Amino acid sequence: MEYLIIDDEPAAIEVLKFHLGKIPFMVLVKSFRDPLEALEYLQNHQVDLIFLDINMPKLSGISFPSFLQNPPLIIFTTAYSEYAIKSYELEAVDYLLKPIEFDRLLQSVVKAKRILEKNKEISSKETESNPDKFDQSIFIKSGSEFHQLSVQAIKYVESDGNYVTFHTSNRSTLARYKISEVVNLLPKQLFVRIHRSYIVALKHINIVKKHCVVLDGKEIPISSNYREGFIAMIENMNS
Secondary structure (H helix, E strand, O other): EEEEEEEEOOHHHHHHHHHHOOOOOOOEEEOOOHHHHHHHHHHHHHOEEEEEOOOOOOOOOOOHHHHHHOOOHHHHHEEEOOOHHHHHHHOOEEEEOOOOOOOHHHHHHHHEEEEEEEHHHHHHHHHHHHHHOOOEEEEEEEEEEEEEEEEOOOOOOEEEOOOEEOOOOOOEEEOOOOHHHHHOOOOOEEEEEOOOEEEEEEEOOOOEEOOOEOOOEEEEEEEOOHHHHHHHHHHOOOO
């Protein structure tokens, strides 16, 4: 799971990084001491989970989710117990009191993982029951031109710095995007990120190997940061 840490105390951030670094399927994206900077980041990027302090200058953690259109899963981390009821009204995954012990944190993370997997399962069933739901096109800006691409035709997306290439069956389109922007552009039910430089379409994968996937004879690497989550997703699709 990809996650953010939002806490104005550097020591609290380091404690979470230390504990979460022991959990193989957890991938730290960024940490923020300023909640407004985190809010700006989340306007253009998606993560699975945020660890959110409550008493912060500029913006309270309790108010933070209300500024997001589609907030990720939230685990509150705080030294104060009086906000617990409010946190559950906000449908937070959990409410952890500092100092946070590893065992207690692990319980919360496992709970978040189960919720995320359940949500993906529901979305997958909706896609199966309505296959035309994602039969849509997107316009990709390439230089001064806009290219229309069928979402279903995209096989994989390859990143090179601030540029990406959308690969379909009959053409490749280069465009100036960050791969994190493309993650938000494509339906999560149909595409999965398996490497810092690659997003692949699930329907076009022929073989999943230990360190790569095969699409039409081309091997695309799976990085260690994404492997466990990707394999778990594949196994859940068959359960």
